[in-house]
Amino acid sequence: MIKIKNLHKSYNIGKNSLHVLKGLDLEIKEGELVAIMGSSGSGKSTLLNIIGMLDNHDKGSYELDGVIIKKMNETKAAEYRNKFLGFVFQSFNLINYKNALDNVILPLYYQGISRKVREKKALKYLSDVGLKNWSHHLPNELSGGQKQRVAIARAMVSEPKVLLADEPTGALDSNTSKEVMDLIQKINKAGKTILVVTHEHDISQMCNRIVRLKDGVIVEDKKIKQKKAL
Amino acid sequence: MFSRDRWLEILDTISKNKLRTILAGSTVALGILIFIVLYGLGNGLENTFKSFFKDDQLNTIWINPGRTSKPYAGYESNRRIEFDNDDYADISEKFNFFIDGITPRITLTARNISYKLKSNNFSVRGVGPDHQKNEMTIMMQGRFINSIDIINKERYVVIGRLVKQDLFGEENPIGKFINGGGRTWKVIGVFQDDGGDNEERYIYAPYTTIQSIQRGSDNVGQIIITYKSEIGFDGALEFEKKIKSYIKNRKKIDPTDPRGIFIRSASSDLKESEDFSNVLKMIVSFVGFGTLLAGIIGISNIMVYVVKERTKELGIRKAIGATPKSIVWMVLQESIFITTISGYIGLFLGVMFLSSIGDALQEDFYIIDPYVDLYTALLATLMLIVFGGIAGFVPAKKASNIKPIEALNDK
Numbered sequence: 001m002i003k004i005k006n007l008h009k010s011y012n013i014g015k016n017s018l019h020v021l022k023g024l025d026l027e028i029k030e031g032e033l034v035a036i037m038g039s040s041g042s043g044k045s046t047l048l049n050i051i052g053m054l055d056n057h058d059k060g061s062y063e064l065d066g067v068i069i070k071k072m073n074e075t076k077a078a079e080y081r082n083k084f085l086g087f088v089f090q091s092f093n094l095i096n097y098k099n100a101l102d103n104v105i106l107p108l109y110y111q112g113i114s115r116k117v118r119e120k121k122a123l124k125y126l127s128d129v130g131l132k133n134w135s136h137h138l139p140n141e142l143s144g145g146q147k148q149r150v151a152i153a154r155a156m157v158s159e160p161k162v163l164l165a166d167e168p169t170g171a172l173d174s175n176t177s178k179e180v181m182d183l184i185q186k187i188n189k190a191g192k193t194i195l196v197v198t199h200e201h202d203i204s205q206m207c208n209r210i211v212r213l214k215d216g217v218i219v220e221d222k223k224i225k226q227k228k229a230l
Numbered sequence: 231m232f233s234r235d236r237w238l239e240i241l242d243t244i245s246k247n248k249l250r251t252i253l254a255g256s257t258v259a260l261g262i263l264i265f266i267v268l269y270g271l272g273n274g275l276e277n278t279f280k281s282f283f284k285d286d287q288l289n290t291i292w293i294n295p296g297r298t299s300k301p302y303a304g305y306e307s308n309r310r311i312e313f314d315n316d317d318y319a320d321i322s323e324k325f326n327f328f329i330d331g332i333t334p335r336i337t338l339t340a341r342n343i344s345y346k347l348k349s350n351n352f353s354v355r356g357v358g359p360d361h362q363k364n365e366m367t368i369m370m371q372g373r374f375i376n377s378i379d380i381i382n383k384e385r386y387v388v389i390g391r392l393v394k395q396d397l398f399g400e401e402n403p404i405g406k407f408i409n410g411g412g413r414t415w416k417v418i419g420v421f422q423d424d425g426g427d428n429e430e431r432y433i434y435a436p437y438t439t440i441q442s443i444q445r446g447s448d449n450v451g452q453i454i455i456t457y458k459s460e461i462g463f464d465g466a467l468e469f470e471k472k473i474k475s476y477i478k479n480r481k482k483i484d485p486t487d488p489r490g491i492f493i494r495s496a497s498s499d500l501k502e503s504e505d506f507s508n509v510l511k512m513i514v515s516f517v518g519f520g521t522l523l524a525g526i527i528g529i530s531n532i533m534v535y536v537v538k539e540r541t542k543e544l545g546i547r548k549a550i551g552a553t554p555k556s557i558v559w560m561v562l563q564e565s566i567f568i569t570t571i572s573g574y575i576g577l578f579l580g581v582m583f584l585s586s587i588g589d590a591l592q593e594d595f596y597i598i599d600p601y602v603d604l605y606t607a608l609l610a611t612l613m614l615i616v617f618g619g620i621a622g623f624v625p626a627k628k629a630s631n632i633k634p635i636e637a638l639n640d641k
């Protein structure tokens with residue numbers, strides 16, 4: 001599903017350039033649930049953003065579902081993001097003036113799906129994450145766990161090939177974290193490829209592969225026996 | 231591009247972000263409102279100036295005799311000039327080519343005029359038939375003085391509307407006789423005049439009749455000429471110059487003497503007032519333009535602020551599949567929608583305000599019937615909409631082009 005070879009990424013800060021990713025090689029197969037770990041500043045988010053086409057890489061190659069991703073125009077990138085990728089962020093990134101249902105609808109709106117269909121579909125995904133009765137609540141009326149579940153529903157509603165989650169439990173307590181991970185495990189069981197960036201050992205144990213970053217390279221990459229979240 | 235779906239999305243955004251909608255909307259509405267009101271009041275002031283010149287025929291000159299201020303051709307200075315019947319006849323003939331109408335006007339001071347038991351003081355003017363044309367006198371009843379009356383020196387009078395009201399009330403004055411200066415005069419007509427009440431307190435009589443009761447004098451007083459409008463503005467100036475030098479020569483007045491005769495012309499009066507009203511218009515336009523500019527700057531700032539505030543939202547939208555184009559259109563359509571609606575609200579309020587003023591400011595501020603023509607009003611509104619759009623477009627374009635991750639990181 002994902003093939004990365006010799007990936008490089010630098011950030012320019014003023015005159016200096018900060019070399020963050022220094023030649024990564026990574027291959028992820030369809031249906032894997034991968035934890036990406038590493039200390040703060042090791043480049044986890046940077047990697048995820050490049051995979052998610054939210055940012056560009058400088059050097060190396062990246063192939064997503066057989067398509068080579070190079071620097072492309074934003075219109076094309078938007079289409080790919082919409083079709084292939086779903087995002088879940090630590091800070092949820094819901095649109096605060098739209099209720100839960102409208103937030104979930106939005107990706108379908110950009111797919112140009114008709115009103116009736118997208119409402120029905122969004123409602124189905126909201127009930128899948130257990131929030132059917134909360135569909136008309138605004139984000140600030142929801143708990144952190146509920147917000148993250150709305151975000152997951154929004155990421156899944158466009159039926160992406162890959163779900164990318166950057167510290168999805170980072171802002172949640174341990175019980176809520178487990179609920180969210182349970183949801184992610186279920187989505188994975190249904191066949192989706194998922195990458196989860198996390199700091200937490202517990203969370204990484206709920207995946208079936210751990211990739212560890214240090215200083216911009218992969219220092220560890222192992223398959224593990226998955227623990228059930230709940 | 232104008233899909234129902236997109237409009238619903240925009241209306242949703244607008245209705246759920248009331249503060250910024252109101253902020254942007256009120257800036258535009260207020261800008262237009264102030265523009266309309268200022269511009270309208272300016273126009274009202276201009277109307278007042280125009281109304282001063284409503285009464286007289288524009289292509290008319292008045293030639294008034296005076297006293298010389300320089301000795302010339304053996305005559306002393308301070309000599310009194312008078313026009314007589316010969317002068318009048320010669321001028322009529324010599325300048326026939328230019329002249330549309332010509333009349334003498336002998337003005338007698340107000341004197342007691344009576345009918346039956348009613349009486350009042352009125353001024354009498356001895357004039358010729360063309361006087362009607364010169365003063366744009368409108369007959370309400372009967373007729374004006376004609377050339378046969380002049381030849382026969384008839385003791386006929388044409389009275390103003392207010393004279394008729396004072397002396398006759400509801401009674402029909404035509405054919406009745408009024409008394410003045412120890413003689414009786416037959417009323418042959420009643421006139422009205424747009425030039426105001428004073429004009430309607432005059433009594434007109436054939437100038438030959440007036441001359442005959444002044445012991446056979448042949449003084450004609452002033453000479454009033456209406457020239458053919460075809461000769462144009464330059465022709466009029468030339469005509470004025472020619473007639474001035476002709477009369478000065480004829481009456482032996484030093485050509486360099488600024489006194490002796492005076493020529494007043496509506497066109498030169500009008501030109502002065504037009505200059506003034508042009509200056510006025512410039513000031514009004516300047517102020518209006520300034521208001522509009524302030525409005526444009528206001529809406530631009532708000533749009534920059536709005537887009538800045540929405541950067542993160544736009545980043546989220548991009549992350550879930552919004553194309554840059556759809557982002558730009560969303561921001562643009564929203565801003566154009568708000569500026570259009572509020573622009574027309576401002577326009578409507580402004581026009582309402584102006585029409586509610588009506589003539590209320592006429593007494594104290596010399597503002598008559600303030601108004602804004604539709605064209606200017608719509609143009610101003612359109613300008614705000616266009617510039618509001620441009621002001622929204624630039625930051626929206628910028629926001630749509632930044633990488634989504636940067637927008638998402640925006641705090």
Ligand SMILES: Nc1ncnc2c1ncn2[C@@H]1O[C@H](COP(=O)(O)OP(=O)(O)OP(=O)(O)O)[C@@H](O)[C@H]1O
Nearest residue numbers: 011012013018020039040041042043044045046047
């Ligand atoms: N937009 C940016 N501009 C400049 N430097 C950046 C930018 N984004 C990240 N960095 C730097 O790149 C390095 C890697 O950042 P990254 O966010 O990938 O780390 P991370 O592993 O996700 O860390 P954390 O666990 O704290 O989230 C850090 O040193 C960070 O300061």
Ligand SMILES: [Mg+2]
Nearest residue numbers: 044045046166
């Ligand atoms: Mg990170």
